[in-house]
Amino acid sequence: MFEPDDLIIEARHLTKSYQLSRHRFLTACDDVSLNFYKNRTLGIVGESGCGKSTFIRMAVGLEKPTSGEILFHGKNITERKGEELRLSRRNIQMIFQDPGEAFHPRMKVKEIICEPLINFNLIKKNEIDSKARELLEMVELPGSFAERYAHDMSGGQRQRVGIARALALEPEVIICDEITSALDVSVQQTIVELLLDLQKRKQISIGFISHDLALVQQFAHQIAVMYLGNVVEILSGKEVGTKARHPYTQALLNSIFDLNMDFSKEIVSMESEIPSPLNIPDGCPFQNRCIHCMDICRAEKPGLWEIEPDHLAACHQFNRFNYREDK
Ligand SMILES: Nc1ncnc2c1ncn2[C@@H]1O[C@H](COP(=O)(O)OP(=O)(O)O)[C@@H](O)[C@H]1O
Ligand code: SF4
Ligand SMILES: [Mg+2]
Structure with missing residues (x-):
């Protein structure tokens, strides 16, 4: 195995x-x-x-x-x-117990999810919206969540955002x-x-x-x-x-x-x-x-x-x- x-x-x-x-x-x-x-x-x-x-x-x-x-x-x-x-x-990506704590309160979900791609220079500014939606779909959240803030979501939804962010760099x-x-x-x-x-x-x-x-x-x-x-x-x-x-x-x-x-x-x-x-x-x-x-x-x-x-x-x-x- x-x-x-x-x-x-x-x-x-x-x-x-x-x-x-x-x-x-x-x-x-x-x-x-x-x-x-x-x-x-x-x-x-x-x-x-x-x-x-x-x-x-x-x-x-x-x-x-x-x-x-x-x-x-x-x-x-x-x-x-x-x-x-x-x-x-x-x-190697890590996800922690409450990713909400790690998310900046003034960052939108799309910025949170795409931050690793930005850090590695792998995305252009005008690609952020579509990439965030793609990653949100991957974790079974509606694309409209891209415009939300972390505090606007339940614990389970925040954890999905944490997973989406971890997946961004494949x-x-x-x-x-x-x-x-x-x-x-x-x-x-x-x-x-x-x-x-x-x-x-x-x-x-x-x-x-x-x-x-x-x-x-x-x-x-x-x-x-x-x-x-x-x-x-x-x-x-x-x-x-x-x-x-x-x-x-x-x-x-x-x-x-x-x-x-x-x-x-x-x-x-x-x-x-x-x-x-x-x-x-x-x-x-x-x-x-x-x-x-x-x-x-x-x-x-x-x-x-x-x-x-x-x-x-x-x-x-x-x-x-x-x-x-x-x-
Ligand atoms: N930076 C540190 N300095 C001193 N002790 C630590 C530090 N990090 C963890 N420990 C101690 O190491 C032990 C194992 O901690 P940890 O790995 O966090 O356990 P777990 O994740 O299983 O709860 C604990 O006794 C903890 O207090
Ligand atoms: S004390 Fe430790 S080594 Fe001894 S029987 Fe228990 S688990 Fe096994
Ligand atoms: Mg621990």
């Missing part, structure tokens, strides 16, 4: 440590390797503060990693800067960071459907970052679950419900009132608090909340092992020495 020729961005071992004071460091993202493929959606899921946005900011070049490297079509672009960075950003990759989090559930679904339709038409690679596993598992080809800066499980979106092995993924799944509202399902709550990212324990980061914690979990940090094809988990229960079929 993931062909090497379709690989667009390869993020290898990305780590980001912030120095908070002379002796205090916060590791927001710890040795994370993930790939973005043409025509595929990678979902990155985990509770708030687990490092999703930090990882993405590094992968798209908005922030320098402390260590690790980023390859774009096989070329190492970790150290790009200046014009090279600007040009590479053309191919990027290969679109990263959506919590773009549906502030929207009603019904509007969330329509935004996801729009993205999937655009992917089908334009073969875009989508990175969809969310704390909502129930939503992401519906459409992501691959899901990476993050916990305290670490990826703890990677598996196919279709198989999350049946094959998730990591105790954290399972806890996330069990705490979801899923779409079918299965009230017979036991709801497992995670009683302990998530540790402070300033105080991540040695060994497995999930140990204080894990009902399966063993001695080894406190002593050694589990690596991310392939436990079956296209399925990796970082848990001592499933590492290559201990993996048991019956688990």
